[in-house]
Amino acid sequence: MARTATTAPGSKPSDDRLKGWRGYVYSTNHKDIGTLYLSFALFASLVGTFLSIAMRLELHEPGLQFFTNPQYYNVFVTAHGLIMIFFVLMPALIGGFGNWMVPMMIGAPDMAFPRLNNLSFWFLVASFTLLINSLFFGGAPGSDGAGTGWTIYPLLSTKGHPGPSVDFVILSLHLAGASSILGAINFIATILNMRAPGMTMHKMPLYVWSILITASLLVLALPVLAGAVTMLLVDRNFGATFFDPQGGGDPLLFQHLFWFFGHPEVYIMILPAFGIISTVVATFCGKPIFGYLGMVYAMVSIGFIGFVVWAHHMYTVGLATDTQAYFIAASLTIAVPTGIKVFSWIGTMWGGSIDFRTPMLWTIGFIFLFTVGGVTGVVLANAGVDRVLHDTYFVVAHFHYVLSLGALFAIFAGWYYWFPKMTGYMYSELIGHIHFWLTFISVNILFFPQHFLGVAGMPRRIADYPDAFEGWNYVSSIGAYLSACGALVFFYGMAEAFYRKRPAPANPWGPGATTLEWTLSSPPPFHQFEVQPRIS
Amino acid sequence: MTTKAPDMAEAEPERPVFQLVEPSPWPVRGALSALLLAAGLIIWIYGLLWPPWMVFFVGVFGVAATMIGWWREVIQEAENHEHTPLTRLSLHYGMILFLGSETMFFVAWFWAFFNTALFPADSIQVVRDHVIGGQWPPQGIQMESPWGLPLLMTVILLTSAAAVTWADARLLKNNRWGLKAGLICAISLGIIFTVIQAHEFMGASFNYSGNIFGAVFFMATGFHGAHVIIGSIFLGVCLLRAFLGQFRPNEHLGLTFASWYWHFVDVVWLFLFAFVYVWGT
Numbered sequence: 001m002a003r004t005a006t007t008a009p010g011s012k013p014s015d016d017r018l019k020g021w022r023g024y025v026y027s028t029n030h031k032d033i034g035t036l037y038l039s040f041a042l043f044a045s046l047v048g049t050f051l052s053i054a055m056r057l058e059l060h061e062p063g064l065q066f067f068t069n070p071q072y073y074n075v076f077v078t079a080h081g082l083i084m085i086f087f088v089l090m091p092a093l094i095g096g097f098g099n100w101m102v103p104m105m106i107g108a109p110d111m112a113f114p115r116l117n118n119l120s121f122w123f124l125v126a127s128f129t130l131l132i133n134s135l136f137f138g139g140a141p142g143s144d145g146a147g148t149g150w151t152i153y154p155l156l157s158t159k160g161h162p163g164p165s166v167d168f169v170i171l172s173l174h175l176a177g178a179s180s181i182l183g184a185i186n187f188i189a190t191i192l193n194m195r196a197p198g199m200t201m202h203k204m205p206l207y208v209w210s211i212l213i214t215a216s217l218l219v220l221a222l223p224v225l226a227g228a229v230t231m232l233l234v235d236r237n238f239g240a241t242f243f244d245p246q247g248g249g250d251p252l253l254f255q256h257l258f259w260f261f262g263h264p265e266v267y268i269m270i271l272p273a274f275g276i277i278s279t280v281v282a283t284f285c286g287k288p289i290f291g292y293l294g295m296v297y298a299m300v301s302i303g304f305i306g307f308v309v310w311a312h313h314m315y316t317v318g319l320a321t322d323t324q325a326y327f328i329a330a331s332l333t334i335a336v337p338t339g340i341k342v343f344s345w346i347g348t349m350w351g352g353s354i355d356f357r358t359p360m361l362w363t364i365g366f367i368f369l370f371t372v373g374g375v376t377g378v379v380l381a382n383a384g385v386d387r388v389l390h391d392t393y394f395v396v397a398h399f400h401y402v403l404s405l406g407a408l409f410a411i412f413a414g415w416y417y418w419f420p421k422m423t424g425y426m427y428s429e430l431i432g433h434i435h436f437w438l439t440f441i442s443v444n445i446l447f448f449p450q451h452f453l454g455v456a457g458m459p460r461r462i463a464d465y466p467d468a469f470e471g472w473n474y475v476s477s478i479g480a481y482l483s484a485c486g487a488l489v490f491f492y493g494m495a496e497a498f499y500r501k502r503p504a505p506a507n508p509w510g511p512g513a514t515t516l517e518w519t520l521s522s523p524p525p526f527h528q529f530e531v532q533p534r535i536s
Numbered sequence: 537m538t539t540k541a542p543d544m545a546e547a548e549p550e551r552p553v554f555q556l557v558e559p560s561p562w563p564v565r566g567a568l569s570a571l572l573l574a575a576g577l578i579i580w581i582y583g584l585l586w587p588p589w590m591v592f593f594v595g596v597f598g599v600a601a602t603m604i605g606w607w608r609e610v611i612q613e614a615e616n617h618e619h620t621p622l623t624r625l626s627l628h629y630g631m632i633l634f635l636g637s638e639t640m641f642f643v644a645w646f647w648a649f650f651n652t653a654l655f656p657a658d659s660i661q662v663v664r665d666h667v668i669g670g671q672w673p674p675q676g677i678q679m680e681s682p683w684g685l686p687l688l689m690t691v692i693l694l695t696s697a698a699a700v701t702w703a704d705a706r707l708l709k710n711n712r713w714g715l716k717a718g719l720i721c722a723i724s725l726g727i728i729f730t731v732i733q734a735h736e737f738m739g740a741s742f743n744y745s746g747n748i749f750g751a752v753f754f755m756a757t758g759f760h761g762a763h764v765i766i767g768s769i770f771l772g773v774c775l776l777r778a779f780l781g782q783f784r785p786n787e788h789l790g791l792t793f794a795s796w797y798w799h800f801v802d803v804v805w806l807f808l809f810a811f812v813y814v815w816g817t
Contacts, residue, residue, distance in 0.1 A: 018559050026559035112626040114557040115606070122567030130574055164578050171574035175567075181637050189629040193622060194554065223637045227644025234755065237581050239745025242648060245663035248674055248748030253651045257644055318660050527556065 016526050028114035029526060030099045035422070036121050037095030044087035044128065049487060051080040056446075056480035059473050064464050071140050073463035074147030079135060081150030082169070085269065086176045087128050089403065092411050093272035094180075095121065098187060098211045100422060104517040104524065105205045107196025107533050112189035116182050123179035130172035138163025149461055151262070154243035154254050158235050167236060170229045177222045184215035184222075191215075196516075198535030202296070205515045206289060209296050210275025213303040214268050220307070221264035228257035252317055259310035267306040270370075270402065271299055273410030274341060277363050280413050281345050283512040284360035285352030290344045298337035298344075305334050315383040316390045324383040331381035335374070342371055355510070358432030362413035365440050366406060373401025376451065391461070394454025400447045412436070412490075419497070420504030424523040428500075431493035439486035446479030555613070555623045562606040569598025607773075614789065615782060624789060631793045635800050638763075642804055645756040646811070652748055653816055668748065673817060677749045678741045682813035685736055689729055690809050693764075696725035697802045700771065700795045710785045712778065719775040722798065726768040733761050756812060760804050767801045770794040 017023035017032060027033055055076050058066050067073040099117065103110055111117050135145045139161045146165040148157040157166050191212045195204065204212075232254065234240040241247025243254050282289045289295055309331045315324055345367050354360065376398040380386050389395060412435075420426050449472035458469045465473065507518040520528050573595025580588045613619060619627075655661075657670035669675030680686075703718025737754070744754040774794045777783060783791055 022559065022561075025564050026561050028557045028559050109554055110556060113630060115560045115563060118560070119563035119566055122564045123570065126567045126571035126574075129571060133575070164582050164584075167578050167581070171577065175570055175574065178570075185630050185633040185637075188633055189626045192629060193626045219633055219637050220640050223639075223641035224644045224647075227641055227648075231644075231648065231751075231755070234751070240751040240755070241746060241748055242751050245661065246667065247746050247751070248652065248664050248668045249751070250651055250661060250664060250748075253648055256651070257647060260647075532553075 027118055028110070030103050030110045030114065030117060031422075031524065031526075033117050033121055034096050034098075034100035037091045037099060037124075038097075040121070040124065040128075041088050041092035041096055044083055044091070047132075048080055048083040048088055049484065051076045051083070053480055053484055055080065056477040058463055059465070060477040061474070062465055062467050062470050067463045069143055070463035071143040071147045072145065074149070074461060075135065075139065075143070075145030077461050078146050078149055078152075078169075079131070082131060082172075083128075084403070085150065085265070086173075087124070087131075089269050089407050089411070090180065091124060093269070093276075093407065093414075094187075094211065094214060095124070095183060097207075097276065097411075097414050097418065098183075098272065101418065101515075101517060102187065102190065102208055102211055103194070104520065104528060105208050105515050106191065106194060106199060107516050107529050107535065108190065108194040109527050109529050109532075111186050112194060113186045116186055120179045120183040120186070123175050123182070127172045127175035127179065130168050130175065134165040134168035134172065137165050137168060139165035151258060152229070152232065153258075154232060154235065154251050157232060158243060161236075167233065170233050170236075173229050174226060177226050180218050181222050184218035187211050187215040188219070196529070196532040196535050202293070203535060205275075206278040206292070206295055206299075207272070207275035207515075210271045210273075210278075210299055213299050214271045217264045217268050217271075217303050217306065221261045221268070224257055225261035228254055228261070231257075252314075255314050255317065256310070259313045260307075262313065263310040264303075264306045266399075266402075267302055269407050271303065273366070273370075273407045274299060276410045276414040276417070277345060277366055278341075279515065280359045280363045280417050281348050281367075282514070283417070283509050284355040284357065284363070285349050286355070286510070286512040287348060287352045288514070290347035290350075291340075294340050295344055298340040301337040302334060305330065305337075309334065312381055312383075312386070315386045328381055328383050332378065335378055338374060342367060342374075355512075357416075357509075358427070358429060358436060359413045359417035361433065361436040362409045362416065365436065366409040366413065369409065369444075370402055370406035373398055373403075373406055376401065389454055391459055392454035393450040393458045393460055396460050397447050397450035397454060400450070405443055405447065412439075417509075418517075420508050421517055421520075421522050421524070423497070424504050424521075425497045425500070426502040426504045426508065427493055427497040431489065431496060435486060435489045435493055438489055439483055442479050442482030442486055444479070446476050446483055449473075449475045449479075553620050553622050555618050555620055557613075560606070560609065562602050562609065565598065566602035566606065569595050569602055571595070573599055611777070611782070611790070614787075619787075619789075624787070627789055627793075631796060635796060638800065642756075642759070642807075645752070645759060646807065649752045649756060649812060649816075652752070653811075664748075674747065674749050677747070679813075679817045680736075682809065682817060685732060686809055686813045689732055690805065692725050692729045692732075693802045693805050696722045696729070697799055699725065700798050704788075704791060704795050707783060707788060707791065708785050715783070715791075716775065716778050719771055719778060723768055723771045723775060726764055726771065726798075730761060730764055730768070733757070733764075753812065757808060760801070760808055763797075763801050763804070767794070767798045770797055 017029065018026060024032055024036060027036070054066070055073065058064070058073060064070060067076075099111070137144060139145045140147055141162065144163070144165065146152070146157070146161060146169045148161065148166065148169075152166065152169060191204070191208055231240070231242040235242050235244065235249070241249040243249045243251045245251070278289050278295060309327060311319060311323065311327045312331045315327075376394070380389060380395065380398060416427060416432055453469055453472050453476075456469065458465055504522040506521050507513050508522075509518070516529075516533065517524070519533075572591055576590070576592030576595045579585050580592045585591065652664070652668070653672045656668055656672040656674070657665055659665075667674070673679055699718045699721035703715050703722065706712075706714025706718060737758075742750045742753075744750045771794050774783075774791045777790060
């Protein structure tokens with residue numbers, strides 16, 4: 001039996017966007033909301049990148065050139081991290097591509113709660129406003145802004161920042177958290193309930209699986225962050241002593257609560273990326289993903305284990321040896337399902353006819369560079385080694401490899417893959433290739449030397465450093481400027497595509513693109529699958 | 537579904553299964569109100585404007601107006617027969633997931649409680665051990681007996697939960713008098729619980745600030761109390777709708793969800809009672 005969609009009987013069905021600003025602002029359409037998220041992420045990425053370029057400019061040479069009050073450098077570090085995580089990666093991967101593609105991929109006309117979807121987006125805008133506000137209010141004595149790092153540990157974030165900045169950060173996190181929790185509820189209900197007839201769970205595209213698991217992590221992990229930052233708020237303003245030992249409190253309580261959220265958070269950022277990579281690999285090798293069930297349950301395992309490894313971020317705080325031993329073992333086990341995925345992607349490419357168009361370049365780049373980042377994570381999982389490397393640039397290199405060279409590459413893979421579908425225009429392959437190679441080379445120049453700096457002992461989150469670290473810092477900064485040029489190439493490529501308006505067919509990629517969005521026009525109609533397709 | 541070819545099956549006009557929601561102003565209004573509420577809180581705390589509480593209360597008003605406007609819209613859609621069985625199933629999932637997130641929120645507060653209560657003499661926590669005297673409850677903290685008012689509060693909430701369940705059962709048999717009576721009972725007991733809780737708060741020998749016991753106790757039970765108030769309002773709206781003749785025996789999601797919420801609040805209290813009140817003293 002086919003399943004159909006409807007608006008209220010007797011009311012005017014909205015078969016197109018409302019005219020004027022209300023069309024997007026009041027939207028209950030998953031594609032328009034996805035566009036809102038992607039545009040927002042793009043804008044936020046400019047702010048986040050500006051902050052990082054400023055930091056690399058400072059670190060270009062020893063000595064303080066720009067941040068004569070080094071507290072401001074810490075403010076930039078904090079804002080850079082929060083913006084990239086909450087206002088670039090998550091909105092792009094989950095809010096942007098998730099909203100755009102999940103309903104189409106499961107053959108549904110929209111999300112389960114279209115109005116709630118819109119709230120999730122506007123909450124994020126409100127959250128970003130609060131974060132930007134934090135930069136302009138007093139923080140630590142003598143400066144503005146929250147210079148705590150994105151991890152906002154007390155007592156630096158309580159007694160150390162008497163001004164309102166950290167309160168703005170806390171409330172920003174509350175709203176971003178609410179945005180994500182509501183969005184996650186929406187995705188889970190949609191995926192569980194609105195699949196086309198015949199699409200069993202084990203027939204869902206891997207990207208949909210990745211969003212389902214990500215959403216489950218969000219629902220379970222974010223409320224704990226909410227509790228932690230609420231405790232921070234009352235400690236700061238209402239005299240509570242959750243984290244102040246002089247009142248019987250414990251600073252480590254915050255770290256436990258934060259990382260109980262914080263570790264699933266990194267899987268929240270990478271799982272949708274895994275979904276995109278699986279989709280693009282299958283398309284451009286012209287064969288289905290190797291080992292579908294293995295891929296599904298690898299993601300489930302990663303999500304599950306991700307909840308019980310949080311204290312590997314806390315190896316230097318004085319945990320009991322046996323406790324550390326447990327967390328080492330648990331953290332190392334995540335390498336197994338992750339390895340299954342990497343080998344399966346390679347297995348998919350094996351014997352396939354590989355089409356090296358732009359999305360596939362980003363994808364192959366991801367598989368290689370994410371693996372590099374992953375193995376440095378395995379190094380850090382060992383508490384003994386981490387004792388030395390904690391809070392050094394080795395950690396910075398690790399997470400930038402998995403995020404800036406992992407998640408970001410997956411975002412670009414998804415962007416180029418789905419750009420024709422979303423806009424109806426073809427991008428220029430030449431510009432896409434230039435963008436990829438320039439970025440690939442420059443981000444490696446940027447981040448690879450940071451491994452050396454970390455092993456040599458350079459601490460993170462410092463505006464200045466001893467002369468001995470000068471060489472690799474100089475190289476790293478050059479990489480940063482080059483990658484900014486890569487970003488310029490990206491923007492040029494987008495402008496060129498919108499200017500040239502080369503029409504994109506419904507499916508530009510060939511028979512390898514098997515998910516349902518490729519059966520629709522480019523761009524798709526305002527409402528699709530009002531009668532659901534039957535899946536065999 | 538059996539003999540027709542797939543494309544033929546899709547061509548026949550079908551009973552609508554999904555609800556496509558019309559564009560709505562409430563999300564953006566809600567987010568803007570939340571922004572004003574948040575900024576207003578900071579303005580109030582730091583006295584950045586005059587009067588300091590103005591922006592905050594504008595935000596509160598906006599959030600309340602959004603909740604009323606939005607949920608009124610949902611109720612209208614439901615009463616207008618726009619909710620298909622699939623919509624209702626989605627709403628069930630949504631409410632369960634929401635309660636899951638609320639559970640995890642309370643996990644954070646219980647974690648804070650157990651962090652000190654289980655390890656009051658942890659050797660690494662030198663200053664804390666000295667301040668609390670290596671014991672739980674900390675030295676100098678006088679807790680009342682859990683078998684007095686707290687036990688009464690437990691009985692009140694359990695009875696209240698039973699009343700809601702009874703009301704739901706009456707509705708299933710289309711007994712609207714029973715529905716209203718049960719709801720009135722449940723709400724009254726919820727209000728009584730809140731009043732007793734407030735009395736307990738005001739009469740506590742320990743302060744909220746300056747000590748970990750006060751912090752954990754008042755924040756955990758305080759957030760619970762806030763949820764009791766929210767649940768009472770939710771049940772109150774159900775009572776109003778019952779008087780308006782809404783809710784059918786086979787379709788009454790609002791009541792079902794209010795009932796689930798109320799049971800959730802009850803279970804959280806049982807954990808609070810067992811661990812904070814009984815075990816913790």
